[in-house]
Amino acid sequence: MHEKTYRGIVASPGIVIGRAYLLDRRKVVVAGRRIEDVSVKDEVARFKKAVEVSRAQIEELKKRFTKGIGKSHLYILETHIMLLEDKMLMDGTVKRIKESLLNAEGALKETINSIGLKFDKIEDEYLRERKHDVEQVGERILRNLVGHKQESLADIKDEAVIIAHDLAPTDTLMMRKDKILGFATDAGSRTSHTAILARSLGIPAAVGLENITATVKTGDVVILDGIHGVVIVDPDEETFLEYLKKQRKYKYFEQELEKLKDLPAETLDGHVIKLQGNIELPEEVASAADHGGTGIGLYRTEFLFLNRQTLPSEEEHYKAYRHVAERAAPHEVVIRTLDVGGDKIGLPGGFEKEANPALGLRAIRFCLQKRDIFKTQLRGLLRATAHGNIKMLIPMISGLPELYETKKILDDVKAELRAEGKEFNEHMEIGVMIEIPSAAMIADLLAREVSFFSVGTNDLIQYTLAIDRQNEHVAYMYEPLDPAVLRLLQRVSDAARQANITLAMCGEMAGDPLYAAILLGMGFRNLSMNVASIPWVKKVVRSVRMQDAVELSALVMQQPTAVMARRTAEHFVAERFPELSAEL
Ligand code: PEP
Numbered sequence: 001m002h003e004k005t006y007r008g009i010v011a012s013p014g015i016v017i018g019r020a021y022l023l024d025r026r027k028v029v030v031a032g033r034r035i036e037d038v039s040v041k042d043e044v045a046r047f048k049k050a051v052e053v054s055r056a057q058i059e060e061l062k063k064r065f066t067k068g069i070g071k072s073h074l075y076i077l078e079t080h081i082m083l084l085e086d087k088m089l090m091d092g093t094v095k096r097i098k099e100s101l102l103n104a105e106g107a108l109k110e111t112i113n114s115i116g117l118k119f120d121k122i123e124d125e126y127l128r129e130r131k132h133d134v135e136q137v138g139e140r141i142l143r144n145l146v147g148h149k150q151e152s153l154a155d156i157k158d159e160a161v162i163i164a165h166d167l168a169p170t171d172t173l174m175m176r177k178d179k180i181l182g183f184a185t186d187a188g189s190r191t192s193h194t195a196i197l198a199r200s201l202g203i204p205a206a207v208g209l210e211n212i213t214a215t216v217k218t219g220d221v222v223i224l225d226g227i228h229g230v231v232i233v234d235p236d237e238e239t240f241l242e243y244l245k246k247q248r249k250y251k252y253f254e255q256e257l258e259k260l261k262d263l264p265a266e267t268l269d270g271h272v273i274k275l276q277g278n279i280e281l282p283e284e285v286a287s288a289a290d291h292g293g294t295g296i297g298l299y300r301t302e303f304l305f306l307n308r309q310t311l312p313s314e315e316e317h318y319k320a321y322r323h324v325a326e327r328a329a330p331h332e333v334v335i336r337t338l339d340v341g342g343d344k345i346g347l348p349g350g351f352e353k354e355a356n357p358a359l360g361l362r363a364i365r366f367c368l369q370k371r372d373i374f375k376t377q378l379r380g381l382l383r384a385t386a387h388g389n390i391k392m393l394i395p396m397i398s399g400l401p402e403l404y405e406t407k408k409i410l411d412d413v414k415a416e417l418r419a420e421g422k423e424f425n426e427h428m429e430i431g432v433m434i435e436i437p438s439a440a441m442i443a444d445l446l447a448r449e450v451s452f453f454s455v456g457t458n459d460l461i462q463y464t465l466a467i468d469r470q471n472e473h474v475a476y477m478y479e480p481l482d483p484a485v486l487r488l489l490q491r492v493s494d495a496a497r498q499a500n501i502t503l504a505m506c507g508e509m510a511g512d513p514l515y516a517a518i519l520l521g522m523g524f525r526n527l528s529m530n531v532a533s534i535p536w537v538k539k540v541v542r543s544v545r546m547q548d549a550v551e552l553s554a555l556v557m558q559q560p561t562a563v564m565a566r567r568t569a570e571h572f573v574a575e576r577f578p579e580l581s582a583e584l
């Protein structure tokens with residue numbers, strides 16, 4: 001058989017070569033059937049028993065993971081236990097048994113399907129993914145109803161690359177790193193719990209491969225390239241050798257990077273750079289430190305608004321922020337206020353769908369209109385400042401009036417809290433995201449009003465070059481080294497330096513080792529990124545001299561096109577860091 005390549009979504013980096021183990025995760029086939037009136041009581045009892053067995057199984061898993069690597073991910077099991085108490089799932093099933101006279105399996109299956117349909121209507125990818133949690137819990141109850149034992153990853157004896165239709169986070173928690181080389185699944189996305197877990201456990205993974213389970217058999221040789229989200233089945237000799245080389249190089253480099261974990265991010269000539277993590281879920285905070293980061297440079301709070309019908313309460317905001325601040329201590333946490341709209345989660349509360357959401361009622365614009373929602377968040381955030389080093393970051397500021405208004409609301413909230421005798425840090429620093437070209441143009445004016453800037457290149461590039469960051473047809477134009485983008489960055493850096501305020505970057509550009517030296521040369525001393533990128537960027541930081549970085553950035557800035565600027569940057573990296581460069 002000739003090699004076959006599958007391309008999917010990058011879930012967790014690394015390269016592994018091994019034998020496939022096809023994990024049977026076919027759904028339990030259940031027969032829905034009508035029952036007699038007299039059997040209703042028994043069916044309800046049977047269903048409740050299966051729920052109790054499921055709960056006991058999850059509690060058992062919890063015990064196993066209270067220690068060791070799984071510890072920080074117990075929240076997934078908690079979510080599953082919560083679902084076992086979920087009204088829609090539990091009462092919905094009982095109601096179907098009673099009213100539609102269905103057996104427990106049929107009633108549960110219908111209930112899962114109807115909850116699934118509700119999730120499908122949700123546009124947000126992260127929230128849609130949570131449908132999987134419901135399905136996984138439902139599958140567990142179904143298996144317990146029909147007495148079907150699921151194959152467990154803990155039972156796998158030989159090293160293997162797991163190939164499955166989908167994996168539950170609990171599967172991922174069961175993975176023994178000495179046996180499970182990596183995994184590849186038909187389903188999944190970057191934001192599924194399983195992908196998040198794989199990244200923090202350091203297990204290479206590719207997801208969203210669509211139909212890989214249709215052709216792979218247990219025992220097939222597979223190459224899993226988690227850096228590019230690719231799986232090659234039955235590789236040719238040439239491909240095999242090529243990947244063997246890549247794998248060795250990658251492993252060696254990873255080991256080298258691991259050694260940097262506790263070393264400072266300091267240039268050869270002693271400039272200390274702050275490298276921090278971007279997080280979306282409070283549980284991710286530990287992983288920033290595990291990768292050698294010093295604090296959280298961007299905590300995207302919109303995730304608090306997901307997966308629910310009601311808005312988060314002040315208490316929920318407070319608890320989440322306090323948790324993150326306490327876990328990140330002694331380092332700081334930069335909490336970004338709500339950024340809804342655009343490509344993110346939909347606008348809560350009866351707003352019409354917009355024709356042009358990226359240019360619409362997004363982030364601070366929304367918060368200034370829905371002040372009650374904003375104030376609730378600000379109250380929770382301010383109260384959390386009593387428990388750690390918290391800074392507040394405002395997204396999508398386009399001009400001074402928005403900033404004045406925001407500060408006024410913040411002052412009102414502070415006055416309220418003071419009057420109520422609630423504790424908070426009166427001197428919490430506030431900063432603005434620089435992610436709209438107008439903000440970059442008036443950076444000097446904004447700098448007088450805040451204590452730090454955080455540049456959001458994901459949006460800054462989108463708005464500067466007029467390319468939708470979501471649209472694959474114009475993705476080729478999405479170029480951080482475009483001269484227009486670089487000039488804006490330099491302008492922002494100059495304004496920050498003149499006003500003597502902190503300059504940070506938290507867009508994806510900050511986490512790419514190719515740009516690290518350029519950014520240092522331009523004056524950035526604080527880079528916040530996806531946690532897995534921290535060691536890579538640290539490697540660059542620790543290997544350059546500031547003078548070289550300044551010269552490189554000047555050279556890159558002189559290039560008339562993005563292509564030429566990129567070539568200049570690549571040349572520099574290839575010369576200095578051949579192990580980092582393109583091949584990987
Ligand atoms: C950005 O725009 O670069 C940014 C960090 O914010 P987000 O990706 O959440 O829009």
Ligand code: MG
Pocket residue numbers: 395435456458459
């Ligand atoms: Mg943004």
